[in-house]
Amino acid sequence: MVYCRECGELNRDGANYCLKCGSPLRGSEGEDTRPQPARMKAGPRTITLTASDDTENLGRLTPEILRMDNETLMKCNDEIKELVKKRRIRRGDFEGSMEELMAEIRSRLEALSGELRALSPQLLRVTVEIDRSKPDVKITTSLDKDRMEGYLEKIKSRQLSDQSLTTPSWRDLCPVCREAPLTPFPKRRVPGRSKRNMRCSNCGAVFIYKGNGYLLSRVSDKNTRAWRLYGGKTLTEEEWTRIANGGVSNELQREIQRKRDIEERRRDIEGWLKSAAEGNVTFREPQTPIILRKNERAVLVLHNIDLYEPRAVRRTAGGYGGPTIRVSKNLSFRMGALNAISESRDELRRIDTGTLTLTTRRMIFTGTKRTTNIDLRKVLAIQPYTNGIAVQRENKKRTEHFLNTEKTLLNITHSGRTHTVPADGAVMKAVIEGLIRKL
Ligand SMILES: [Zn+2]
Ligand SMILES: [Zn+2]
Missing domain, CATH: 2.30.29.30 (Pleckstrin-homology domain (PH domain)/Phosphotyrosine-binding domain (PTB))
Structure with missing residues (x-):
């Protein structure tokens, strides 16, 4: 038997995590395994599981990253639900089954460290309620709402402040995969050239220095949104930085704005026509030589x-119909009759x-x-x-x-x-x- 250092629960030999509080049991590593005062309660107990890693990367936090991280958390959540569904509880070994299930959940939670871009893996909590007397287990997952709101606040306040001060440069965050920093190449500076090309070892993106900007010349997966939008295009560093942080190029920005303007204009005109037809539009009275009556504007x-x-109109149209038959060089005549069309129409x-x-x-x-x-x-x-x-x-x-x-x-x-x-x-x-x- 192994005592949990955190809560004093007595766990099975060889157990890796405490059944009661979810803490790692390090007895096997020769650490302190002396009996602790047990606070074991009869009846149902609740164990909260989270990843051990609490790293958050606020420097990378953008609305886009937040959206992606949120998707990652939802995916993890679904997979944990799936684990719970699949898990069979062995008759006579409830404890062992529970421990295996929790180990699975824990390792899934630990995997979040490598999946999340900015948010802390501890955002996702899994609560396991075990009633040994029945035996029965209830598993619920939840997101740390307060912390999530904190992230949203962070994004909002950052959008208000100067972007360039708080967002990472494209050199630190590849605009194509947005997962890794770029490295300059070739290794040594080329004499006479002030800047070197950049590449991403994560997605194979290659940016060729062009003087006025950088040309995205290559990626390993041409099916990405970034390649479709910017492949073969030369953009300024400012634009690449904006793209790395979830934005778009100047050209695309203008295009989006143009579409928005057209749509806005269309909606405004539509709305104006509607209220004009209802008699709710007034015009500044124009100058006119017309003598207006009483109460007339x-x-x-x-x-x-x-x-x-x-x-x-009455119209008569005459003409020949039918094909022309050429009899000899100088003589030809038309087949068919002479048509005369007379019609009256407006x-x-x-x-x-x-x-x-x-x-x-x-x-x-x-x-x-x-x-x-x-x-x-x-x-x-x-x-x-x-x-x-x-x-x-x-x-x-x-x-x-x-x-x-x-x-x-x-x-x-x-x-x-x-x-x-x-x-x-x-x-x-x-x-x-x-x-x-x-x-
Ligand atoms: Zn414990
Ligand atoms: Zn990349």
Whole structure:
């Protein structure tokens, strides 16, 4: 029998770890094995297992590393659950079975030391509740929440402070595998060259010094994200350092930002159109020669607008059909009959060019030949086009098309952001709908 130095529990001969508290039993190494005052309790006992290594590497802690370490911990957690499931409890040897199980769990926990990049292996705790009287065992795993929150705080505060002061240089952390430092090569400085190439012995990454930066020329596994993004590219040391710390290159950053801007603009315009159609958008009142009525305000003035209306056209088209047969060098004639097509159909015809004024009550087109006054209450439908709108209204057979509206640019504001957008059909339709709604 071996006494535990930590808690005084009496353990089986040859046991490596204390069954009660999980401490290593070092009796076999000739250390103190004198009986300690035993604090053995009857009934269920609880043993907490953690890795012996409490090393944390806060210098490497980035959101990305935290995410990876968290995944590692979850994987370990799952594997321990699997160990518990697989473990058979031998009849008549409950103690022995428990000890083997705990040894397995412990060695799995110890393996975390080599797997975690920044977090302490002691973050994962396994609690073993043993009831020898039944016998029964209950195993639960948990993460040290306080400590995890501490890591999150650390990342947050670091993101606020100057990055370059706290994050490791790419020379200390390979940007490709982010697991090992780089080493310069060749061994000796090349005369006339201020810097040497760099390589990673862990992932085979080779960075060739190019004067303005370093070219990632080789890796052993081309299936990695880093190679796909940066293989064959020359980036500055600042960029490689950012990548080593979970960031991206300048080019990629710009690309991401550009996509974000486009998406943000799209969402803002969509939101603006919606609130415009609900009548919740106001415009600074523009100058207009139109004489406004009582309680009428000008909303938009668009110049160089073409008014198109459908007109019936009669068209006759004549021509020869059929293949040409060449009889001799100088003589050829066509087969088939002469076709004459006569049809009547509507064709959009430009009627006039002028100014379209939108007020809170009317749409007024003032052209060189014609002036049209449309009461918004009489508008039945508006069809939006990329370059304008078609308006159908009561007591007017022909649909009026106001085109070229998109040549006028509007500044719209949504969610506190201002965008310049062409007054295309969608914008015009939304504004007019909103005005009609507020009549
Ligand atoms: Zn013990
Ligand atoms: Zn590497």
